[in-house]
Structure formats: C-alpha cells, structure tokens
Amino acid sequence: MGNVIRVQHLNYTYPEAKHQALTDVSFDVAKGEWLAIIGHNGSGKSTLAKNLNGLLAPESGTVEVAGMTLSEETVWDIRAKVGIVFQNPDNQFVGATVADDVAFGLENRGVPRDEMVKRVDESLERVGMTAFADREPARLSGGQKQRVAIAGIIAQRPEIIILDESTSMLDPAGRQEVLGVIRELKDELNLTVLSITHDIDEAAVAHRIILLNDGKINEIGTPSDIFAHGTDLLRLGLDVPYSEKLKDALIQRGVAMPKAYLDNERLVDYLWTLHSTM
Numbered sequence: 421m422g423n424v425i426r427v428q429h430l431n432y433t434y435p436e437a438k439h440q441a442l443t444d445v446s447f448d449v450a451k452g453e454w455l456a457i458i459g460h461n462g463s464g465k466s467t468l469a470k471n472l473n474g475l476l477a478p479e480s481g482t483v484e485v486a487g488m489t490l491s492e493e494t495v496w497d498i499r500a501k502v503g504i505v506f507q508n509p510d511n512q513f514v515g516a517t518v519a520d521d522v523a524f525g526l527e528n529r530g531v532p533r534d535e536m537v538k539r540v541d542e543s544l545e546r547v548g549m550t551a552f553a554d555r556e557p558a559r560l561s562g563g564q565k566q567r568v569a570i571a572g573i574i575a576q577r578p579e580i581i582i583l584d585e586s587t588s589m590l591d592p593a594g595r596q597e598v599l600g601v602i603r604e605l606k607d608e609l610n611l612t613v614l615s616i617t618h619d620i621d622e623a624a625v626a627h628r629i630i631l632l633n634d635g636k637i638n639e640i641g642t643p644s645d646i647f648a649h650g651t652d653l654l655r656l657g658l659d660v661p662y663s664e665k666l667k668d669a670l671i672q673r674g675v676a677m678p679k680a681y682l683d684n685e686r687l688v689d690y691l692w693t694l695h696s697t698m
C-alpha cells in the first residue's frame with residue numbers, strides 16, 4: 421500500500437500574521453485511508469488542507485504527495501492529485517450548467533474535447549447527477565450542489581479528496597447523501613479521503629482522526645481513542661451529539677454508563693439492557 425501523503429515538520433505563517441497557523445506538523449496517510457481532521461475554529465485545518473494541494477506553500481518542512489515533493493515544479497501535478505471540496509456549495513460554481521461546471525477544471529488543464537465530454541458524463545454518473553447535466557447549478561439543493569462539486573473533482577482523476585467541512589451547511593439528509601457518494605467513490609476509485617469536520621458521525625467512519633489544536637497536532641488516534649474523551653470533545657472541536665449529552669446527564673444521576681462513544685442506536689440498546697436487569 422504505502423503512504424500517499426507524507427508531511428514532515430510543516431510550518432506555515434500567513435503573510436503579515438503575528439502567529440504561526442501551523443507548527444511542526446508531521447503525519448503520514450496510507451493510500452486508501454479515510455482520515456478525519458478535527459479541531460476548534462482557527463486550529464489550522466483549512467490551512468493544512470491548502471498546504472497539501474499547493475494552494476499555500478509551506479514556510480518550512482516538506483509535503484510529499486503521491487511520491488512528489490511539493491515545490492514550484494510539482495505544484496500543478498500535485499493540485500491535480502488532490503481535490504478539495506469546500507464548505508459553501510454556492511461559492512464553488514463557475515459554469516452556467518452542471519455539465520459546464522464539471523468541465524471547467526478539465527478545460528483549464530487542456531484536456532481534449534472528446535475526452536472532456538466522456539469524463540463529464542462519467543463523473544456525473546458516478547455522483548448520480550446525470551439527469552441534472554443541463555440544469556443551472558444555482559437551482560440545486562445543497563446536497564446536489566456538493567455532489568456536482570465532487571463530480572468536478574473526480575473528473576480530474578485525483579488520488580486524494582479533501583472535504584473541508586463540505587457537509588456542514590447541509591441538512592442531515594444532504595450530509596448522508598454526500599457522505600454516501602464519497603464512500604462509494606472511495607471504494608470504486610481507491611481514493612484516499614481526508615475529511616475536516618465537526619460532525620462526530622462523519623469522524624466516526626474514519627480509520628484515524630487527527631486532532632489539531634492551535635496549529636499543532638494534539639493527538640492522532642482511532643475514533644475510539646479520540647471519542648474516549650467524552651464531552652471534552654466539545655472543547656476539542658466536535659459537536660457533541662444528543663446521545664453523549666444524555667449519557668452525561670445519566671452519569672450525573674448515578675447511572676452506570678460505558679465510557680465509549682455510543683450513537684443513538686447503541687445508546688438505546690444499552691438502555692434496554694439496563695432496563696431488563698432492573
């Protein structure tokens with residue numbers, strides 16, 4: 421398998437900024453891995469994403485993607501390997517129709533017309549948006565817009581897809597819609613997925629989670645390692661779900677509850693086992 425991303429001692433400071441946005445960040449990502457990145461607002465998550473695809477250039481340290489070290493010579497090749505889906509679906513459209521929009525990135529890279537048409541069709545098919553090819557992007561739902569944004573990235577045949585809070589403006593159905601598409605694409609295309617999120621259920625499907633705090637890696641671990649922090653997760657930058665709040669309230673009242681994170685379903689199962697032993 422091997423690593424598709426290797427970051428070593430990465431530092432980044434914005435021009436004119438007083439503080440470093442990233443300090444001595446090092447980690448590897450295996451090919452085909454799903455890695456979540458969590459942390460409070462301003463902890464450096466988006467800055468890290470932009471350093472991984474060359475939208476920002478490291479101040480010091482190295483970023484390697486698919487065997488290439490990020491530099492002025494490799495930046496365009498790396499950008500083609502790493503696609504970022506941003507938070508606000510409305511800021512991501514340039515085309516008058518859905519198909520134009522998906523074609524835009526390919527046009528910019530000089531992909532020949534026949535090949536372009538083929539890739540646009542294929543990508544819209546993969547995200548289930550073929551029927552919308554001639555529609556205006558502005559008229560789509562939030563989840564559909566993000567699926568089109570994903571199609572635009574997939575059309576460029578990336579190895580890595582970064583979701584930078586891409587589901588945070590969507591309703592629960594839209595979130596499921598987008599995550600479902602990503603999960604399928606990941607398997608079909610052997611993609612590596614980095615998802616920046618405040619959503620515990622989105623973080624829970626990752627193989628590993630990186631916790632950023634003030635530009636530094638605070639912890640890297642499996643979801644169960646990280647979720648063992650319980651309601652401290654709020655402070656660490658995740659939205660604490662209803663099931664965890666209820667669990668804490670029950671603990672306050674002296675009910676014995678497991679320390680591990682329980683989603684709604686598992687909480688209900690646990691409460692039933694308690695009930696049957698009473």
Ligand SMILES: Nc1ncnc2c1ncn2[C@@H]1O[C@H](COP(=O)(O)OP(=O)(O)O)[C@@H](O)[C@H]1O
Pocket residue numbers: 434435437441459460461462463464465466467468
């Ligand atoms: N364009 C910018 N210019 C100057 N400082 C910035 C810029 N973008 C972000 N920052 C600062 O860098 C730090 C990290 O920001 P960011 O990576 O956006 O965090 P996150 O995505 O985790 O919310 C914050 O202190 C933020 O204020």
Ligand SMILES: [Mg+2]
Pocket residue numbers: 465466467584
């Ligand atoms: Mg951000």
